[in-house]
Amino acid sequence: MKLIFGILILKSILAISYGHKILGLFPTVAKSHHIVGTALMEKLAERGHEITMVSPFKADSKLSTLKNFRDVVIEETYNQSRPMIESIFEMVTTKNIFEIFHGFSDIGIKISNLTMQEPMIQKLLKSNEKFDLIICEMTMNEVLLGFGHRFNAPIIAVSTFGPSLWTTDLVGTPSPLSYVPHPFLKLSDKMNLIERIMNILAATYERIYYDNFYYPRQVNLYNEHFPNPKPSLQSLRENVSLVLVNSHFSLTAPRPLVPNMIEVGGFHLNRTENPIPNNIKTFLDTAKHGAILFTLGSEIKTTELPPEKLSAILNVFRSLKQKVLFKWENWNLPNKPDNVLISNWFPQKEILSHSNLKLLITQGGLLSIMEAINAGVPFIGIPLYGDQYMNMKFAEKSGIGISLSYDMLDEKELRTAVAYILEDQDYEHNIKELKSRYEDQPIKPIDNAIYWIEYVIKHKGAIHMRSAGQHLNYIQYHNIDALGILFGIAFIIFYLIWALIMKCLCSGRSKRQKFQETNQPNHKIKYSKKKKNN
Known part of the structure; x- marks a missing residue:
């Protein structure tokens, strides 16, 4: 019995000795998002890793008592963004889908800027601390990818809901519009022709708005808060190691995923329940x-x-x-x-x-x-x-x-x-x-999440998991440039064939006209002579 107890003690000591320093960034001003982040950070702390968690909410008593857990509360972000959050109800019940998308983008920019201005964040950025991994909740806050460069650590993105434009772009996950509905639309994976057209229009609008209006504002924040020299924000997006998405094919419609986008839907459900008041x-x-x-x-x-x-x-x-x-x-x-x-x-x-x-x-x-x-x-x-x-x-x-x-x-x-x-x-x-x-899964979602997090640390960013699609822009990814050239060549070939046919037709018509003009007078002469003889 003593031997078993000694082995357990040794195991826990070794776990802490070989634990890694992990920085968790969960700045979204929504309690539900905090619950998801807390479940992940708590499990990592229990595994012996040294955790620093940034969030607008204080950690609960269970997590805050852990010696290897540090809670960084960004109170000003919470206080200053609450009016915007509290206006969501009015926005979503009085605005159309495009205005709602713009509104949420504005909220994302606001929270991103407030987070970067927090004294605790600035202190962290100017410190000599080192981290082995950055875990960042990715919800309209791409500026936070700069932490990966600042601390020279791989980044894992976490989505508290399913795949979206903010996360699929990071790892090159395909989203076929024929059966992957836009999350803001009232559509399922079984779409008729009209619904597919609506899906294409919504996705196209989102892409244009994201690339030309929203993302440049995140780039400006990145350039403002992270000093030179530094890589471009786009380069950091292309080098995200892994994305953990809070979804599962049994809970939503199945869709394609690249190897470094991992479904861990419901991983917060395994957390020990607190007593009901x-x-x-x-x-x-x-x-x-x-x-x-x-x-x-x-x-x-x-x-x-x-x-x-x-x-x-x-x-x-x-x-x-x-x-x-x-x-x-x-x-x-x-x-x-x-x-x-x-x-x-x-x-x-x-x-x-x-x-x-x-x-x-x-x-x-x-x-x-x-x-x-x-x-x-x-x-x-x-x-x-x-x-x-x-x-x-x-x-x-x-x-x-x-x-x-x-x-x-x-x-x-x-x-x-x-x-x-x-x-x-x-x-x-x-x-x-x-x-x-x-x-009916081979491993609990929370254990699956922990496995892949530690996998990325062990393999120093797990570059071998990254799809080449991570490094392609939208036009390259969908072969729009190649298809444009092929269609252009096909158009030129068909045009030349058409022009040649038209030339041949025109030439034939011209020859017939000349033949008719040449022979018509002779007929008149013969007719005239015949008339005189009569």
Whole structure:
């Protein structure tokens, strides 16, 4: 027994002795993104690595007590960007898809600039610290790739949702528009002709806007905050070692991925659950008819709902025999039904795991859907922006949820959807079946993420995994230049053939005309002589 204990102690000491210094950059001002980053950094710390994590949120008590974990909180980024984040609800409910895309791009630029101006970030950049690896959440913040050059360390990008333009470009992952829908559109992977045209137009617009309006602003930030001499930002983008995406083919539509884009969807789900607060636990324990959780995510405030929609929602709650947990960012809710418990924050993952929770009403964010699938709880989605439309399209196709339009949301629509989910056992059956498929993996997602992170460190950036597509621009990647030349040559050849045919036709026509002109007078002469003789 003592021998085994000694071996375990030695193993833990060796793990710390051979641990690496890792810098994690998670600047997005969204609590859900922080949860994902925290799960990854905590696991790396448990493996013995020395972790520095940059985030607008403080680490929880469990993580902050680890001796090999340093928490760098960028408070000013959080404070100054909150007004923009809190305006998201108004933006997504009053603007069109193009204006929403512009709005999110502006938010990305703002947060990127605030992050780089943080005193703690400037202190870190000017320090003599060394890091073996940089892990960066990549959500409209390409300027942070400069940390890789500053500390001469390989970079791993993390996406808290599925593949997008921000991450696929980094490693050359193909996105065939015939069956890979744009995440901002209400499309599935099975598209008809009109939908494919819409998909092409949206992707083309995004590419033009990204390359010509958004990305140059990130380049300006990079040039401002990282001194010369330095490589171009484009060069740093082309040298990202790996991308970890929070998706899995069983949870979304299958799509092609290059070897250094790894699916680790739901890796935050394996984190040890915290106890549910006593008041919430008592509320759930006494819900003899079951309970419903209503939350629109960490960025959207239900206090901003229009009065008519809030009234419709509360009327539905009031008519239910189930208890309802309603995320409400205020201490008071006028006309609150007796079966409703309000709070400005609910531990969603833990609540979904409670046996009495029967239904989730969500905005359709990928993290919420993953947590619902993990708990085997069907859901109603009210998508508002981004990939939420695509997520809910997949949910309806899989028979695990119902999607409601925010614009059309009223008491009747919500009441009908709630009744369908609670009364039709197929939804619960389908989501449990999907959960079974998701869990049927050779390795847990978090362990898979850790393996590839350590693989990149071990192989000094894992250059051998990188596709040549990483070093091609959009025109080269899609052979637009080569196809242009080939079509140009084909056009010239067909033009020459056409010109030759037309020349031959014209020449033949000219000869016939000359022949006719030459022979016509002789006929007249013969006719005249014949007439005289008569």
